[in-house]
Amino acid sequence: MGRILQVVGYQNSGKTTFAIDYIKEAVKKQLKVGTIKHHGHGGALLQTDHGKDTEKHREAGAHVTLVEGSYSFILSSDQVGLTLPQMISLYSVFHLDVILIEGFKYEKYPKIVLIRSEEDLPMLEKLFNITCVLADFPLPSDLSEKYPTFTKKEHCIKWLLINKVGEDIDNINV
Secondary structure, three states, X not given: OOEEEEEEEOOOOOHHHHHHHHHHHXXXXXXXXXXXEOOOOOOOXXXXXXXXXXXXXXXXXXXXXXXXXXXXEEEEOOOOOOOHHHHHHHHHHXXXXXXXXXXXXXXXXXXXXXEOOHHHOOHHHHOOOEEEEEEOOOOOHHHHHHOOEEOOHHHXXXXXXXXXXXXXXXXXXX
């Protein structure tokens, strides 16, 4: 397998937009990318199989359901919670070049931290394994000397891909 990388920041910091743009650039380089997103808004995720057999399976008590067809599948559960390492372990069957995680800011994996304003700067003191920072403004010199810092998303993505930034998935103990 390849490498793993997190995109973190507060709500509405641009994590999803960054992830989408990173994925597009990685795919142009013929990399296989998988993503894992943290749903941090509270409450259960909505199942999209209302009235379908998989919903009936879950209602009957199935912990996990999987439906497959035409080279696609959906795995769902409303009774099983997985840790991030367990989710990463599930991805091992796909032989990915990159697993891009959106959220889970306090996990151990290498992080790109998105900063919108000076009020977000204290987040940098709370996180570890920061690979680089993408900020909407120039950071104070003590921070820009500590972390590779970018103000343009395109430059950050290019740097990440050229330098193959991320932890080697094969070295991760899940």
